[in-house]
Amino acid sequence: MKIEGKEYRTIWFENNLVKIIDQTKLPHKFVIKELRTITDAVNAIKKMEVRGAPLIGATAAYGLVLAILKNDDQTFLKKSSEDLINSRPTAINLKWAVDRMMQKLSGVNSDKILEIALKEANEICKEDIKFCENIGLNGLKIIEEIYNKKKDTVNILTHCNAGWLATINWGTATSPIYHAHKKGIPVHVWTDETRPRNQGANLTSYELNEEGVKNTIIADNTGGILMQRGEVDMCIVGTDRTLSNGDVCNKVGTYLKALAAYDNEIPFYVALPSSTIDWNIKDYNEIPIEERSSEELSHIEGLDENGNIKKIQVYPQKSKAMNLAFDVTPAKYVTALITEKGVCDASLAGLKKLFKK
Ligand code: MRU
Numbered sequence: 001m002k003i004e005g006k007e008y009r010t011i012w013f014e015n016n017l018v019k020i021i022d023q024t025k026l027p028h029k030f031v032i033k034e035l036r037t038i039t040d041a042v043n044a045i046k047k048m049e050v051r052g053a054p055l056i057g058a059t060a061a062y063g064l065v066l067a068i069l070k071n072d073d074q075t076f077l078k079k080s081s082e083d084l085i086n087s088r089p090t091a092i093n094l095k096w097a098v099d100r101m102m103q104k105l106s107g108v109n110s111d112k113i114l115e116i117a118l119k120e121a122n123e124i125c126k127e128d129i130k131f132c133e134n135i136g137l138n139g140l141k142i143i144e145e146i147y148n149k150k151k152d153t154v155n156i157l158t159h160c161n162a163g164w165l166a167t168i169n170w171g172t173a174t175s176p177i178y179h180a181h182k183k184g185i186p187v188h189v190w191t192d193e194t195r196p197r198n199q200g201a202n203l204t205s206y207e208l209n210e211e212g213v214k215n216t217i218i219a220d221n222t223g224g225i226l227m228q229r230g231e232v233d234m235c236i237v238g239t240d241r242t243l244s245n246g247d248v249c250n251k252v253g254t255y256l257k258a259l260a261a262y263d264n265e266i267p268f269y270v271a272l273p274s275s276t277i278d279w280n281i282k283d284y285n286e287i288p289i290e291e292r293s294s295e296e297l298s299h300i301e302g303l304d305e306n307g308n309i310k311k312i313q314v315y316p317q318k319s320k321a322m323n324l325a326f327d328v329t330p331a332k333y334v335t336a337l338i339t340e341k342g343v344c345d346a347s348l349a350g351l352k353k354l355f356k357k
Contacts, residue, residue, distance in 0.1 A: 001164040001171075001178070003030060003210050009169045011050065011058050011125065016069055018062040022049045023165060025105040027206035028303050036061075038067040038080045045094070048197070052166020053240045054128045057097035060084040061121035064101045068114050077105060089288040090249060090326045091240035092278045097124055121170040125168045131273035131340035132170035139176025139236065139271060139338040140183065146233050148184045153214075154180070155233045157190040157223055157261075159306065160251035161203035162238020162271065172271040173236040174204070176338065181213050189215035190226060194251060194330055196296040196323060223257050227264040235268045236338070237263050242270065242277050246331030246346030247284045252324055258333040270346065274339060274355055284328040294321035 001008065003021075011020050018035040024047060025031045033049060035041050041063030044050050067080035081098045088094060104120050105113060146154050155303070156272045162173035170178065180187050189208055194200035201217045208215040218226070226232050235257060241249040248270045261268040281287060296317035315321060334346035344350035 001169060001207065001210055003207075009125075009129070010055055010165055010246050011062065011168060013062060013065065013121070018059070018066060020044060020050050020059070021165070023051060023203060024049050025309065026165075027202050028309055035062070035066060037070060038063050038083065039263055041066055042083050042087045044082070052161060052163075053093040053238070054089035054132070054167040054172070054273060055165070056088060056091055057093035058121070058128065058168055060087075060094050061097045061101050063115045064105065065097070065114070065121050068105075068117050070304070072109075072113050074107070074109070076103075088290060090290045091276075091292045093240075093275045096275050098140050100124065102127075127168045127252050128167055128273060128275070132164075132167050132172060132175050134340040135271050135273065135338055136170055136175030136179040138340075138343055139178040139269070142234070142267075142269065142338070142343070143176055143180040143185060143187065144183075146182075147159060150233065153186040153188050155188050155190060155231055157192070157226070157232045157235045157257065158204060159192040159200065159220075159235075159237045159254050159257055160194045161199035161207075162236075162250075163204050163207045164240060165203050165207055167273075168248060171207075172238040172273065172338075174207070175271065176236060177208075177213060178211060181211065187213060189213060190223065190232060190259070191215050191217045192220050192223060192253065193217055194253065195220055199251070201303060204313075220253050224260040227260050227266050230276055232264075232266055236271055237269075239272045239276055240326060241287055242265075242337065242346075243275065243281055243287075244270055244279050244338065244351055245282065246334060246348070246350065248329045248331070248346070249284065249287050249289075249326050250329065252327045255327040255329045255333075258329040262333045268329075269332060269336055269338055270329075270334050271338040276342070277351065277355070284330070287326075287328065289327075290325040292323045292325050294323050297321040297323050 163171035304310040331346040
């Protein structure tokens with residue numbers, strides 16, 4: 001997708017380096033950062049220079065390529081894969097990508113290991129782009145149906161950033177929106193600010209602006225009243241891990257939005273590629289929910305009067321704060337899942353119809 005009119009993807013491999021768009025600097029500064037080592041890749045994921053479930057999976061895949069470039073010994077590779085998996089716990093795409101890479105690389109001692117690793121990492125990205133594009137085409141039908149009935153702008157609420165910046169291209173939740181916009185269907189997005197890191201304001205609104213999609217940033221607590229006023233036609237969010245029973249783990253606050261949508265009979269969709277499905281865990285209490293530094297709550301970053309990014313404290317110095325990064329929306333509040341293979345019920349039966357496993 002575009003930034004200042006130029007097409008980008010979020011991550012690519014060039015001259016034995018991995019290049020990323022540093023998302024900690026957006027929306028104020030557009031910086032392309034080079035990752036040179038496996039440690040750079042692990043830190044980029046931890047610090048959220050790259051974030052979003054599919055993108056951290058892709059970064060981990062390229063991280064293993066960087067590891068091999070330095071040292072193609074199997075012990076180093078195994079340690080690197082563990083460091084990557086442990087860098088963020090909740091999004092299943094991270095482990096999925098590392099496991100997929102390691103299936104190809106474990107025990108390979110030939111001088112072909114680098115070539116195999118790079119081919120697989122590129123394939124993971126190529127596949128994600130295709131899957132996200134298909135999610136868009138499948139979700140487009142839902143937006144079109146609402147538009148055909150309403151004959152007026154379709155108002156869509158989203159939470160966090162499940163946009164192209166969270167994937168390699170297109171996004172998950174945003175892909176149906178971009179497809180609708182390209183088709184000339186009038187859409188407007190209510191963008192939840194998404195405290196504490198403001199991914200909705202800093203990333204979703206930013207990328208929608210760059211593509212010319214109308215959007216309005218709202219405080220996280222505003223969605224409920226907009227739904228009561230009839231100003232939300234549908235919700236679409238992404239997910240970091242969806243269980244085979246349809247329970248959806250996503251950025252904290254998603255659950256409350258789903259409850260409000262349910263109470264107001266507004267459809268609540270979750271868009272995801274199959275790499276986000278966890279077929280193993282059966283109970284959402286077993287999902288590791290990341291707890292991040294309380295400083296993400298107590299401090300905030302913005303531009304100072306000289307145009308420099310500055311961090312300031314907003315909470316009382318003596319106050320304690322707690323920062324859980326994700327929550328779980330039980331399947332009963334999810335209208336349907338939008339996947340690369342089609343739209344299905346948020347249930348095992350629904351998922352099995354699309355993914356015969
Ligand atoms: O903490 P983040 O910014 O990595 O959280 C991202 C989300 O919660 C997204 O909704 C999710 O990863 C889906 S991305 C297509």
